[in-house]
Amino acid sequence: MPLSPFTAHLHEQFPLAKYMQVKVESWENSTLRITAPLAPNVNHSDTAFGGSISTLGILAGYTLIYIALKERQISNRIMIQNSNTDYRRPIDADLTAVATLPAGEVLEEFLEGLRRKRRARLSVEAQILSDKVPAAVHTGIYLAFIY
Amino acid sequence: MPLSPFTAHLHEQFPLAKYMQVKVESWENSTLRITAPLAPNVNHSDTAFGGSISTLGILAGYTLIYIALKERQISNRIMIQNSNTDYRRPIDADLTAVATLPAGEVLEEFLEGLRRKRRARLSVEAQILSDKVPAAVHTGIYLAFIY
Numbered sequence: 001m002p003l004s005p006f007t008a009h010l011h012e013q014f015p016l017a018k019y020m021q022v023k024v025e026s027w028e029n030s031t032l033r034i035t036a037p038l039a040p041n042v043n044h045s046d047t048a049f050g051g052s053i054s055t056l057g058i059l060a061g062y063t064l065i066y067i068a069l070k071e072r073q074i075s076n077r078i079m080i081q082n083s084n085t086d087y088r089r090p091i092d093a094d095l096t097a098v099a100t101l102p103a104g105e106v107l108e109e110f111l112e113g114l115r116r117k118r119r120a121r122l123s124v125e126a127q128i129l130s131d132k133v134p135a136a137v138h139t140g141i142y143l144a145f146i147y
Numbered sequence: 148m149p150l151s152p153f154t155a156h157l158h159e160q161f162p163l164a165k166y167m168q169v170k171v172e173s174w175e176n177s178t179l180r181i182t183a184p185l186a187p188n189v190n191h192s193d194t195a196f197g198g199s200i201s202t203l204g205i206l207a208g209y210t211l212i213y214i215a216l217k218e219r220q221i222s223n224r225i226m227i228q229n230s231n232t233d234y235r236r237p238i239d240a241d242l243t244a245v246a247t248l249p250a251g252e253v254l255e256e257f258l259e260g261l262r263r264k265r266r267a268r269l270s271v272e273a274q275i276l277s278d279k280v281p282a283a284v285h286t287g288i289y290l291a292f293i294y
Contacts, residue, residue, distance in 0.1 A: 013191035044160035055198030
């Protein structure tokens with residue numbers, strides 16, 4: 001699946017993601033990687049700004065659900081209900097967020113909820129890496145709608 | 148106290164805050180209000196993007212601590228350790244975040260920690276309003292350093 005339409009989608013839908021230069025990097029084996037360069041996302045200590053780290057985590061979960069539903073031909077809208085970021089070490093390199101689609105029962109329940117009630121909730125964890133080193137963890141609770 | 152230097156400080160220190168057009172609006176009775184227009188912070192539903200809401204909450208707590216310490220002639224650096232946002236209703240107007248400096252023992256312990264160990268932790272809650280209606284709550288845990 002070509003990924004550049006998903007990057008374009010993020011930039012169109014969220015001007016902040018465009019400013020941050022967020023890019024959908026890969027989608028393989030139900031795992032999504034999105035990236036952002038450090039420069040537009042820097043803080044007063046020349047490391048990544050907490051707001052950018054949280055936002056990249058929010059976008060990782062959003063994009064993961066969006067792509068997973070598109071693959072299943074389910075057109076959707078997604079709202080975030082809760083965002084939590086645990087910042088564990090400074091990020092002094094380009095940022096990568098990695099998120100994996102829940103499998104098995106959790107995924108089935110989510111898809112079944114969408115089919116039955118046209119809306120369902122999913123919690124997605126994203127690791128945020130500084131180059132390749134884990135540096136923060138974002139957990140998002142998302143509500144998806146069939147649209 | 149003139150507030151425009153604090154807006155300028157945010158824009159210099161955090162390019163993302165400049166992009167978001169964050170403005171320090173008022174600081175009275177230990178309560179800070181910062182604002183951001185909807186346009187650069189919009190999402191795919193023409194309401195405020197979750198990443199912008201979280202980032203405004205992060206900046207409210209940061210700015211509150213920064214100003215409170217500057218008033219006490221304490222030069223400081225502040226890092227966020229945890230960010231949590233609860234999104235309760237869509238924001239379809241300009242955004243305002245309101246945060247009040249903890250008082251009494253909590254504040255005393257924070258300042259005493261800074262004096263004794265040159266670093267101390269403070270939790271700050273910020274209400275995010277859609278026009279004047281409460282729409283989200285951000286809770287940040289911040290580590291401040293004497294610098």
